Amino acid sequence: MKVKSLQLFLSFLLSASPAWAEALKINGSTTVNLPATEAAEVLRNEKKMEIQLDTQGGSSGGISMLGEGLVHLGMSSKHVSDDDRKKFPKCDYKEIQVGEDAVALVVSKDVWDGGVKSLGKEQVAAIYEGRIKNWKDVGGPDKRIAFFNKEPGRGTWEVFVHWVYGDPKKAPQVSFPEVGGNEEGRNKVASTKGAITQLSSSWADGKTAFALSLKVGDKDVSPETEYIASGEYPMSRPLFLLSNGEATGTAKEFADFMLSPRGQEFVRKHGYLALADLKR
Amino acid sequence: MKRKIIDHLFRAITALCALVAASVLAVIIGAIWRKGASAMSWEFFTVQMKEAGVSGGILYHIAGTAILILTAFLACAPVAISIGLVHGVYLKREHTRRAVMLVLYILNGVPAILFGIFGMMVFVQYLGWGKSWLSGGLLLALMLLPTVTVAIVARIEGIPRGQIEAAAGLGLRQSQIVHAIYLPRSFGGLITGSLVGLARVAGETAPIMFTATIFAGATLPTGIKESPVLSLPYHIFILAQDSFDPAAGSKLWGTALTLLLLVFAFSIIALIPRLKSAVAQHHD
Amino acid sequence: MSGVGAGRRFSLTRWASTGFSALALLTLLAIVSLFLWQALPVWKLEGTGFVTREKWFYRQDQYGAAPMIYGTLAVAAVAMILAAPVGIGAAIYCACFLPPRLRLGFKVAIELLAGVPSVVYGLLGILLLRDWVYVALERFDVLSGDSLLTAGILLAVMILPTLITLADDALYHVPLSRRLAARGLGLTCTETILHVTLPHAWRGVLAALLLALGRACGEMIAVFLVVGRQDNQWPEKLWSPRPLIEAGQTLSTKLGSSETNIAYGNPVHWSAIVGVGLLLLFIVTTVTIIGSKVGLLGKRHET
Numbered sequence: 001m002k003v004k005s006l007q008l009f010l011s012f013l014l015s016a017s018p019a020w021a022e023a024l025k026i027n028g029s030t031t032v033n034l035p036a037t038e039a040a041e042v043l044r045n046e047k048k049m050e051i052q053l054d055t056q057g058g059s060s061g062g063i064s065m066l067g068e069g070l071v072h073l074g075m076s077s078k079h080v081s082d083d084d085r086k087k088f089p090k091c092d093y094k095e096i097q098v099g100e101d102a103v104a105l106v107v108s109k110d111v112w113d114g115g116v117k118s119l120g121k122e123q124v125a126a127i128y129e130g131r132i133k134n135w136k137d138v139g140g141p142d143k144r145i146a147f148f149n150k151e152p153g154r155g156t157w158e159v160f161v162h163w164v165y166g167d168p169k170k171a172p173q174v175s176f177p178e179v180g181g182n183e184e185g186r187n188k189v190a191s192t193k194g195a196i197t198q199l200s201s202s203w204a205d206g207k208t209a210f211a212l213s214l215k216v217g218d219k220d221v222s223p224e225t226e227y228i229a230s231g232e233y234p235m236s237r238p239l240f241l242l243s244n245g246e247a248t249g250t251a252k253e254f255a256d257f258m259l260s261p262r263g264q265e266f267v268r269k270h271g272y273l274a275l276a277d278l279k280r
Numbered sequence: 281m282k283r284k285i286i287d288h289l290f291r292a293i294t295a296l297c298a299l300v301a302a303s304v305l306a307v308i309i310g311a312i313w314r315k316g317a318s319a320m321s322w323e324f325f326t327v328q329m330k331e332a333g334v335s336g337g338i339l340y341h342i343a344g345t346a347i348l349i350l351t352a353f354l355a356c357a358p359v360a361i362s363i364g365l366v367h368g369v370y371l372k373r374e375h376t377r378r379a380v381m382l383v384l385y386i387l388n389g390v391p392a393i394l395f396g397i398f399g400m401m402v403f404v405q406y407l408g409w410g411k412s413w414l415s416g417g418l419l420l421a422l423m424l425l426p427t428v429t430v431a432i433v434a435r436i437e438g439i440p441r442g443q444i445e446a447a448a449g450l451g452l453r454q455s456q457i458v459h460a461i462y463l464p465r466s467f468g469g470l471i472t473g474s475l476v477g478l479a480r481v482a483g484e485t486a487p488i489m490f491t492a493t494i495f496a497g498a499t500l501p502t503g504i505k506e507s508p509v510l511s512l513p514y515h516i517f518i519l520a521q522d523s524f525d526p527a528a529g530s531k532l533w534g535t536a537l538t539l540l541l542l543v544f545a546f547s548i549i550a551l552i553p554r555l556k557s558a559v560a561q562h563h564d
Numbered sequence: 565m566s567g568v569g570a571g572r573r574f575s576l577t578r579w580a581s582t583g584f585s586a587l588a589l590l591t592l593l594a595i596v597s598l599f600l601w602q603a604l605p606v607w608k609l610e611g612t613g614f615v616t617r618e619k620w621f622y623r624q625d626q627y628g629a630a631p632m633i634y635g636t637l638a639v640a641a642v643a644m645i646l647a648a649p650v651g652i653g654a655a656i657y658c659a660c661f662l663p664p665r666l667r668l669g670f671k672v673a674i675e676l677l678a679g680v681p682s683v684v685y686g687l688l689g690i691l692l693l694r695d696w697v698y699v700a701l702e703r704f705d706v707l708s709g710d711s712l713l714t715a716g717i718l719l720a721v722m723i724l725p726t727l728i729t730l731a732d733d734a735l736y737h738v739p740l741s742r743r744l745a746a747r748g749l750g751l752t753c754t755e756t757i758l759h760v761t762l763p764h765a766w767r768g769v770l771a772a773l774l775l776a777l778g779r780a781c782g783e784m785i786a787v788f789l790v791v792g793r794q795d796n797q798w799p800e801k802l803w804s805p806r807p808l809i810e811a812g813q814t815l816s817t818k819l820g821s822s823e824t825n826i827a828y829g830n831p832v833h834w835s836a837i838v839g840v841g842l843l844l845l846f847i848v849t850t851v852t853i854i855g856s857k858v859g860l861l862g863k864r865h866e867t
Contacts, residue, residue: 057825181522297653362584389852391782455575483681
């Protein structure tokens with residue numbers, strides 16, 4: 001277990017390092033990164049705080065780097081799972097919710113115009129597992145389904161499999177082309193016929209990328225603010241700042257700012273729901 | 281008659297190939313210029329990034345790239361000169377000299393991403409530096425090394441044998457000859473090789489993305505540990521995948537154009553002495 | 565050159581030089597050893613299956629790198645097939661037909677092209693090339709513009725300048741006397757090239773091709789953005805062109821993907837990633853060594 005001993009050595013080194021106290025280091029989800037970066041800019045200009053942000057590895061990266069003691073705050077668009085807690089027993093993960101976002105299945109224009117406006121769980125599972133390969137089998141045009149799978153480890157992906165399979169572990173291993181960031185996903189869907197991907201709903205512009213509704217029971221629930229706020233739309237995910245134990249010092253200042261009205265404005269600015277918008 | 285036709289045909293085909301190659305350059309520059317020129321302004325270069333890339337400028341990205349390549353140069357120079365001297369002066373057997381050149385070629389061929397992974401294991405994790413400008417600089421120095429060394433070696437090989445013999449004849453010791461003749465002559469190779477090498481290395485993303493650079497929040501480094509920098513190529517890489525606003529688009533191309541101009545500037549400066557000597561040679 | 569002048573055995577310059585040189589060599593050895601050491605666990609788990617098995621499902625601890633090896637070689641092959649004729653043709657024109665001033669201008673242009681960073685190529689690929697490829701191949705019912713072919717085309721453009729520069733150097737350095745002799749005997753320019761220049765310089769040209777191939781195998785950033793990054797794309801028929809227009813994964817793009825960040829906590833997964841790096845290192849180094857030997861051999865044959 002040489003890797004583990006390197007990790008322990010590393011945490012020891014870092015905890016003894018004076019540089020630890022200087023800049024606030026934040027890493028994780030690209031979704032949370034957007035309002036977080038803007039909040040950091042404000043704090044840097046007004047309070048002269050040193051804040052460093054990065055998006056290595058998405059939400060999973062945020063969780064693991066916080067666990068390894070490499071950053072002060074993690075950003076995540078998914079809950080910290082029991083497995084994560086077991087992997088990093090020394091880290092007392094505290095989730096600080098700063099907003100809510102919905103993940104939509106976003107399709108290209110030809111699919112939307114071709115009649116596919118909503119999908120049910122079983123249909124999505126069938127597409128994901130490759131049993132349905134053509135849009136005509138779900139009421140759409142006769143076109144091959146081009147599924148761009150979000151990188152595993154990303155919060156977006158985990159919310160998706162959580163809805164379809166209930167548990168990320170139950171999700172079968174599939175091989176689709178992968179997309180990483182939101183822009184890459186949107187770009188690829190917009191430029192490919194028959195395309196579908198998991199994407200934060202605020203990215204569906206209604207011109208080249210369209211967000212499908214999800215069939216819940218008899219209803220088609222669309223990813224609109226009111227349905228996300230009420231919880232009817234099933235694929236919504238909380239946006240978290242993660243800290244190791246209660247946040248203190250600059251980390252607390254940052255978290256407090258994100259929860260303040262100005263910080264929450266940044267959350268809304270990027271198409272997400274602020275905490276006040278949630279009706280639950 | 282038939283031979284003449286073949287001759288003309290061959291000329292035409294190869295001319296076409298050359299034209300294709302040259303026009304690729306024109307297309308690339310044209311595309312980037314067209315999309316990126318609108319972002320260029322004094323403000324763009326002197327203001328820092330705002331709104332995660334949508335507004336503001338790329339001041340600290342330029343600074344970060346400058347820090348990385350300066351570090352790479354300073355770390356690489358003594359090693360490159362050393363290998364040049366070892367190859368040109370101290371090694372006696374041709375066989376060993378060839379081995380040295382082979383090792384340099386191998387190092388030159390190592391893909392950039394492998395340096396990144398190596399750096400991640402050694403600097404980020406094992407030494408516990410986290411992301412640091414120094415890791416990036418050292419890795420880039422490794423990538424720079426073969427180019428610079430080969431240039432120095434070529435320079436040293438070009439020193440007229442007569443000069444060396446004259447110096448020896450005057451009674452100078454080997455170390456004095458090195459200081460008096462070899463070292464001054466290698467500086468030219470050092471500079472040219474470095475300019476050419478830095479042009480390539482300034483644009484590298486793979487070695488620094490795991491080890492030295494972040495997307496937002498760094499200005500100037502404050503130490504060695506946990507002191508990442510912003511950089512031009514990583515900024516482009518992230519915005520290409522993760523930008524959230526089409527408005528960031530022109531900034532993205534502006535950054536690409538800036539990087540391109542920087543790289544071209546190095547290449548052109550490096551070319552000047554070679555052009556001069558090439559023209560001189562032709563006139564002989 | 566060496567050994568001239570009575571040397572004091574312990575000059576500082578000599579020791580410093582030797583020391584620094586040794587440092588460089590040790591670093592290269594350290595890279596290889598570290599990779600070998602860190603890749604051990606997956607070797608114990610999979611053995612040669614790591615290289616031959618076709619499924620990579622890290623959550624099930626299945627690590628088969630064969631599709632990625634295929635991807636790397638396929639992308640490099642496409643790049644070489646496209647770049648070699650154009651590159652050698654351009655090099656021939658530059659070395660043999662262009663008047664000196666134009667040759668200089670052309671070489672400058674190629675030198676500039678060689679400096680264009682891979683991320684810029686990637687940008688042009690993701691925003692321009694993949695759309696062009698998609699439109700061109702739509703009738704074949706491709707998934708998208710991301711494919712091994714797209715990556716290969718992009719790579720072809722990237723390795724072109726290297727290829728042209730090195731091949732041009734090889735051709736230009738064929739002794740003038742031989743070329744003039746051939747012309748004096750009445751051969752046309754073309755015949756001179758085909759029967760005198762190329763036969764003399766073929767080693768240098770081959771070395772240029774091999775070094776370009778090495779670069780094509782190792783490139784990550786540009787390929788990453790347009791190859792689709794789809795795992796387990798092992799072709800049903802190895803030699804058919806169909807898999808080329810589908811998305812794929814190469815050894816380098818796997819290394820640059822998010823798995824590298826995720827893997828660090830898990831010793832087996834991490835060693836699999838390092839193993840992929842080792843495979844890439846092996847392939848590229850082999851090509852580089854062969855290319856260098858051919859090139860260095862060529863120098864020895866020159867009069």
